[in-house]
Amino acid sequence: MPTFLNDSPVFGPIQSRRLGVSLGINLMPATGKICSFNCAYCENGLNEQRRTHDGYTRLDELEAALTTKLAHMLRDGVQPDVLTFAGNGEPTASPVFAQAVQLVCQIRDSLAPNARISVLSNGMFADKPDVHRALLQVDDNILKLDTADESYIKLLDRPAGPYNVEERIAAYAAFNGHIKIQTIFVSGTLEGVCVDNTGDTYVKPWLEALKKINPQHVFIYTIARTVPIPTLTKVAPHILDTIASRVRNQGLDVSVSY
Numbered sequence: 101m102p103t104f105l106n107d108s109p110v111f112g113p114i115q116s117r118r119l120g121v122s123l124g125i126n127l128m129p130a131t132g133k134i135c136s137f138n139c140a141y142c143e144n145g146l147n148e149q150r151r152t153h154d155g156y157t158r159l160d161e162l163e164a165a166l167t168t169k170l171a172h173m174l175r176d177g178v179q180p181d182v183l184t185f186a187g188n189g190e191p192t193a194s195p196v197f198a199q200a201v202q203l204v205c206q207i208r209d210s211l212a213p214n215a216r217i218s219v220l221s222n223g224m225f226a227d228k229p230d231v232h233r234a235l236l237q238v239d240d241n242i243l244k245l246d247t248a249d250e251s252y253i254k255l256l257d258r259p260a261g262p263y264n265v266e267e268r269i270a271a272y273a274a275f276n277g278h279i280k281i282q283t284i285f286v287s288g289t290l291e292g293v294c295v296d297n298t299g300d301t302y303v304k305p306w307l308e309a310l311k312k313i314n315p316q317h318v319f320i321y322t323i324a325r326t327v328p329i330p331t332l333t334k335v336a337p338h339i340l341d342t343i344a345s346r347v348r349n350q351g352l353d354v355s356v357s358y
Contacts, residue, residue: 121181134190222243245309
């Protein structure tokens with residue numbers, strides 16, 4: 101299987117394309133995925149390939165692992181730029197996500213006071229009151245919006261439950277700017293259907309959605325590692341740069357990872 105799973109409850113540090121030296125916080129088990137999306141490009145593999153009977157990380161497990169790891173890094177003279185909730189699935193799906201954010205904030209303040217706290221999320225639960233409040237507490241609330249086309253999202257991202265893109269856009273706008281958007285651009289085919297989302301059919305509605313959301317920042321990226329469905333391919337840098345220019349023309353900050 102060409103994809104990988106992360107250690108749990110802490111993994112890394114890794115050099116993130118978007119965030120710098122990142123120490124990962126994984127609220128899912130190390131033995132498999134728990135995710136509300138089943139993205140065709142997921143580096144952790146497809147949900148059906150990575151099933152597990154193990155549960156979410158407990159708060160005591162997270163506290164022990166993160167405290168130990170940061171203490172070791174401090175001893176070695178290394179500090180993370182960011183503590184990132186990510187891992188093998190959707191972090192906000194964890195029943196202890198809100199408490200985990202509070203816990204990580206406390207540990208960060210004690211052992212890595214210069215580190216930011218980030219969440220990489222597909223946004224499915226961003227309008228749940230406890231999740232919304234927790235995301236307001238982190239430095240980088242990074243939520244996914246690959247297009248504003250619901251049929252495309254269901255083809256590429258494959259939400260596990262009901263998904264309404266207009267509801268997601270409204271939920272994102274409710275953060276009143278305390279949000280960063282991450283969007284992957286891909287080419288190739290999926291189930292015999294072209295999935296290139298770099299043309300105006302997808303980019304123009306996505307730009308209109310960004311106007312409504314008014315994020316602090318937009319992260320544009322493409323496939324970087326092996327993905328579980330090999331008919332998906334990378335997008336050329338010059339195409340990503342052109343899309344980024346259109347975002348900047350709307351007055352928004354944007355960065356591109358190739």
